[in-house]
Amino acid sequence: MQYRKLGQSGIDASVVAFGAWAIGGWMWGGTEESESIKTIHAAIDCGMGFIDTAPVYGFGTSEKIVGKAIQGKRDKVILATKCGLVWHTDKGNRFFDSDEKQVGHGEAKYTVHRYLGADAIKYEVEESLKRLGTDYIDLYQTHWQDPTTPIEETMEALLDLKKAGKIRAIGVSNATTEEMDRYRAVGPLDSDQEKYSMLDRKLDASNLPYMEKNNMAFLAYSPIAQGLLTGKVGPERKFEDGDQRNNSKRFSVENRKRISAMLDSYKCVAEKHGVTLAQLAIAWTIRQPGCSHALVGARTPQQALENAKAGDIALTNEDVDIINKAVSELVLES
Numbered sequence: 001m002q003y004r005k006l007g008q009s010g011i012d013a014s015v016v017a018f019g020a021w022a023i024g025g026w027m028w029g030g031t032e033e034s035e036s037i038k039t040i041h042a043a044i045d046c047g048m049g050f051i052d053t054a055p056v057y058g059f060g061t062s063e064k065i066v067g068k069a070i071q072g073k074r075d076k077v078i079l080a081t082k083c084g085l086v087w088h089t090d091k092g093n094r095f096f097d098s099d100e101k102q103v104g105h106g107e108a109k110y111t112v113h114r115y116l117g118a119d120a121i122k123y124e125v126e127e128s129l130k131r132l133g134t135d136y137i138d139l140y141q142t143h144w145q146d147p148t149t150p151i152e153e154t155m156e157a158l159l160d161l162k163k164a165g166k167i168r169a170i171g172v173s174n175a176t177t178e179e180m181d182r183y184r185a186v187g188p189l190d191s192d193q194e195k196y197s198m199l200d201r202k203l204d205a206s207n208l209p210y211m212e213k214n215n216m217a218f219l220a221y222s223p224i225a226q227g228l229l230t231g232k233v234g235p236e237r238k239f240e241d242g243d244q245r246n247n248s249k250r251f252s253v254e255n256r257k258r259i260s261a262m263l264d265s266y267k268c269v270a271e272k273h274g275v276t277l278a279q280l281a282i283a284w285t286i287r288q289p290g291c292s293h294a295l296v297g298a299r300t301p302q303q304a305l306e307n308a309k310a311g312d313i314a315l316t317n318e319d320v321d322i323i324n325k326a327v328s329e330l331v332l333e334s
């Protein structure tokens with residue numbers, strides 16, 4: 001496993017990170033706690049100790065499972081969580097109701113707001129620390145940007161948490177370069193977490209070069225396109241009730257066929273390196289200019305071990321050219 005810095009924080013984090021959304025269950029057809037804990041242990045044991053979670057992942061469930069899994073292992077973990085998607089208040093900007101996004105979370109229904117006021121940040125950090133069973137968070141990120149609170153107020157609140165030793169580094173997610181400029185005018189910003197994969201390259205000319213210019217880490221989320229780039233989501237694959245992939249246009253049978261054909265056209269690269277298509281997709285992601293880390297979800301110890309090994313693959317320019325050509329020829333129905 002390779003490690004790269006989280007911006008200017010001085011924190012080294014594994015280039016392949018464990019994404020803990022799916023183990024929260026919500027939008028992923030449920031979760032199984034003991035299997036999830038085993039999965040996190042497998043990740044930590046093979047050097048993938050960078051773990052990304054969020055309060056909204058299962059409305060506390062993901063953070064609680066991560067908290068249980070890291071007891072006695074805190075020193076081996078770089079722990080990232082988030083703030084700004086709240087359901088304890090209706091301040092801010094209404095974002096969604098939990099059942100619009102596939103429920104699968106008992107009977108509870110939550111209305112989620114984007115809110116990054118100082119009052120909510122102070123409340124949220126304490127809730128996360130309790131659920132995670134720790135007294136500090138390594139990387140604290142604003143999950144989605146709140147149009148109702150000045151960024152300067154948000155950043156001041158985050159800097160106060162840093163001064164108090166509750167968080168070690170500050171990051172954003174789902175943010176534009178203009179928004180990051182405003183954060184950085186108040187204090188140091190170490191990372192940006194965005195959707196990025198072979199199928200999602202909208203940020204190639206904006207956020208990615210911004211990272212290199214401003215010495216920030218770029219954390220790519222959904223780097224295997226929620227399974228589509230692994231070769232394990234063919235036209236016949238069925239998902240559990242409550243799994244968001246049932247309702248996603250990107251997962252239509254026609255798109256799965258087209259993606260399978262694309263994977264066939266570059267699987268020679270995977271064979272040459274003796275790796276799986278999932279590993280190849282992760283290795284491609286962390287090789288893109290400006291992209292420092294890939295956050296990959298896993299629900300079984302086998303997936304975690306497989307994904308972690310991608311942190312050691314060295315792709316050549318020729319490998320990348322073959323993959324890029326195949327990707328550029330892919331047209332998906334929308």
Ligand SMILES: NC(=O)c1ccc[n+]([C@@H]2O[C@H](COP(=O)([O-])OP(=O)(O)OC[C@H]3O[C@@H](n4cnc5c(N)ncnc54)[C@H](OP(=O)(O)O)[C@@H]3O)[C@@H](O)[C@H]2O)c1
Nearest residue numbers: 019020021022221222223224225226227230278296297303
């Ligand atoms: N900031 C944000 O707004 C935001 C948004 C999305 C995600 N994220 C972060 O990014 C992380 C990763 O994103 P993601 O979970 O959306 O998508 P992803 O990492 O692209 O896909 C994860 C899913 O792919 C399947 N999978 C994982 N490893 C596999 C393997 N080796 N072979 C075959 N299938 C495999 C698993 O589902 P199955 O086994 O069920 O197929 C897993 O749940 C999240 O956990 C979260 O930490 C952040």
